[in-house]
Amino acid sequence: MLKVYNTYTLTKETFNPITPGHIKMYVCGPTVYNYIHLGNARSASAFDTIRRYLTYRGYQVDYVSNFTDLGDKVIQQAQKEGLTEAQLAQKYEMAFDQDTAKLNIIPATVRSKATEVMTEIIDFVTDLLEKGYAYEVEGDVYFRARKFSNYGILSHQNLNEMEENAAGRLNAQEALRKEDPIDFALWKGEHRSGVQAWSSPWGFGRPGWHIECSVMIDKYLGPAIDLHGGGIDLAFPHHTNEIAQSETHSGEEFVRYWLHNGFVNVNQEKMSKSLGNFTTVHELLSQYSDAQTLRFLLTKTHYRRPINYSDTTLEQAQIELDRIRRAYRRLAKRVAVESIKDSTDAAVEEQLKLIKADFMDAMDDDFNTENGLAVIFELVTLINQYADQNSLQLATAHHLLDALQTLTSIFGIDNLELKESLNEEEQQLLDARAQARLMKDFTASDRLRDELLAKGVVVRDTVQGQEWERK
RNA sequence: GGUGGUAUAGCCAAGUGGUAAGGCAGUGGUCUGCAAAACCGUGAUCGCCGGUUCGACUCCGGUUACCACCUCCA
Numbered sequence: 001m002l003k004v005y006n007t008y009t010l011t012k013e014t015f016n017p018i019t020p021g022h023i024k025m026y027v028c029g030p031t032v033y034n035y036i037h038l039g040n041a042r043s044a045s046a047f048d049t050i051r052r053y054l055t056y057r058g059y060q061v062d063y064v065s066n067f068t069d070l071g072d073k074v075i076q077q078a079q080k081e082g083l084t085e086a087q088l089a090q091k092y093e094m095a096f097d098q099d100t101a102k103l104n105i106i107p108a109t110v111r112s113k114a115t116e117v118m119t120e121i122i123d124f125v126t127d128l129l130e131k132g133y134a135y136e137v138e139g140d141v142y143f144r145a146r147k148f149s150n151y152g153i154l155s156h157q158n159l160n161e162m163e164e165n166a167a168g169r170l171n172a173q174e175a176l177r178k179e180d181p182i183d184f185a186l187w188k189g190e191h192r193s194g195v196q197a198w199s200s201p202w203g204f205g206r207p208g209w210h211i212e213c214s215v216m217i218d219k220y221l222g223p224a225i226d227l228h229g230g231g232i233d234l235a236f237p238h239h240t241n242e243i244a245q246s247e248t249h250s251g252e253e254f255v256r257y258w259l260h261n262g263f264v265n266v267n268q269e270k271m272s273k274s275l276g277n278f279t280t281v282h283e284l285l286s287q288y289s290d291a292q293t294l295r296f297l298l299t300k301t302h303y304r305r306p307i308n309y310s311d312t313t314l315e316q317a318q319i320e321l322d323r324i325r326r327a328y329r330r331l332a333k334r335v336a337v338e339s340i341k342d343s344t345d346a347a348v349e350e351q352l353k354l355i356k357a358d359f360m361d362a363m364d365d366d367f368n369t370e371n372g373l374a375v376i377f378e379l380v381t382l383i384n385q386y387a388d389q390n391s392l393q394l395a396t397a398h399h400l401l402d403a404l405q406t407l408t409s410i411f412g413i414d415n416l417e418l419k420e421s422l423n424e425e426e427q428q429l430l431d432a433r434a435q436a437r438l439m440k441d442f443t444a445s446d447r448l449r450d451e452l453l454a455k456g457v458v459v460r461d462t463v464q465g466q467e468w469e470r471k
Numbered sequence: 472g473g474u475g476g477u478a479u480a481g482c483c484a485a486g487u488g489g490u491a492a493g494g495c496a497g498u499g500g501u502c503u504g505c506a507a508a509a510c511c512g513u514g515a516u517c518g519c520c521g522g523u524u525c526g527a528c529u530c531c532g533g534u535u536a537c538c539a540c541c542u543c544c545a
Contacts (some may be wrong), residue, residue, distance in 0.1 A: 047545095071543090072543085161474090162541065164472095209543080234544080236541065237542090238544095261545065268537070271545095304476085305476090312483085330508085362485095371485060371492075374484095374493035374494080375493090377492095377494065442505070458507070469507095
């Protein structure tokens with residue numbers, strides 16, 4: 001039975017989708033004004049793994065995500081880079097696609113840009129005005145937060161305290177316009193010329209911070225969805241405001257389960273653009289070629305817990321992933337080389353069955369990837385034990401390999417095969433060493449092994465002959 | 472100040488009212504020409520104080536430290 005932790009109720013709840021077998025899921029995407037950093041990637045990675053697991057579990061998942069391609073940040077950065085807002089957004093949207101593709105994150109079923117749903121946004125805001133939950137002031141439109149009786153539940157904040165906090169930071173102009181400091185903008189008037197603005201019943205302007213998500217969900221998934229995801233920092237105000245807008249608009253429960261991921265920390269501090277302690281995926285992958293290791297690091301920690309990012313944790317992830325890959329390659333190689341009886345091994349099949357069940361139990365518990373990983377390591381040990389046996393059964397060997405591939409693919413690791421190859425010189429050294437070993441010239445063979453090691457190639461001797469691995 | 476979270480072996484990190492998964496490192500062994508890899512074995516009483524209980528790391532109260540949200544932020 002699948003259970004998920006719902007931020008709305010702060011408890012783990014049994015998961016029941018609105019439509020059996022079908023899941024409607026929305027995850028907040030990036031504002032495309034620069035390269036994504038590891039924190040953004042963590043969110044995308046975590047929800048990709050959740051989506052992959054739900055799919056593995058047999059659900060049909062409709063996954064919608066947005067690109068925010070408008071707003072002050074986009075305008076500012078466009079001016080800095082000498083591009084139009086649309087060009088800038090296009091540039092970083094493509095960068096997002098490239099970075100996430102390297103991390104093996106499956107693109108959402110539907111991906112929409114805020115600028116593509118402008119008509120729907122205006123209609124949505126109009127409806128909120130007609131319902132009396134919004135008001136216009138000099139080209140701005142605000143939502144009457146206090147009128148929505150469940151306002152703030154998701155973020156577990158007290159309304160009056162929120163009001164005090166809000167009042168303290170409002171600028172005088174904004175304070176004058178709002179009926180209540182906690183009201184939030186649905187539409188912001190834009191009076192400058194030459195910057196992104198759309199025509200509306202309230203004059204030229206742009207949508208407020210939160211409306212695009214409400215609109216896209218309504219447009220692509222309908223008034224009620226099963227899962228809504230994003231970073232925990234979005235619980236307030238972003239998701240809080242989404243609930244108010246959407247439930248006022250539809251009169252229905254907006255989201256069944258709110259899922260929020262934790263942060264990537266550096267030196268026990270949140271990685272963020274404002275703190276300036278961020279590492280972009282773009283730069284990290286350009287200097288560190290193994291994107292799979294990065295993905296593995298981002299996925300193996302439970303999605304609600306913080307990830308400590310450092311060179312050490314990255315190395316640790318590399319070591320763990322290597323152990324998994326080695327087991328896979330070891331058995332795969334033996335199966336490929338030897339002629340083996342195509343039959344099954346009942347005892348091993350039984351263990352494999354248990355492992356698969358354990359994996360599902362782990363992941364059914366609010367997507368507990370930490371425990372899922374422990375089960376994967378059990379499978380690794382089983383494979384290593386099996387690969388040592390004299391009488392391998394081909395079918396069972398394939399079942400083990402398929403299982404390992406399937407389970408790791410849920411973690412975003414799609415290919416356990418070795419992609420690297422040796423260059424001509426390295427191959428010659430390796431061949432020469434094989435020859436030396438044949439002649440039992442161990443002095444020469446050890447020297448050649450050292451030479452290869454100096455080039456970053458680790459050589460091991462196995463029953464099947466030499467085996468190599470890039471360090 | 473309010474709210475949410477975290478504190479478990481050298482490090483990363485699961486977990487349950489009944490004497491603590493897994494990975495890394497270390498260490499002993501098997502295997503190996505040597506090595507590596509792999510396999511087998513090996514270590515903690517769970518921030519602190521108090522309470523409930525036959526029994527708590529797991530429940531309750533308090534306390535300390537750290538993080539996050541309350542402003543755009545995954």
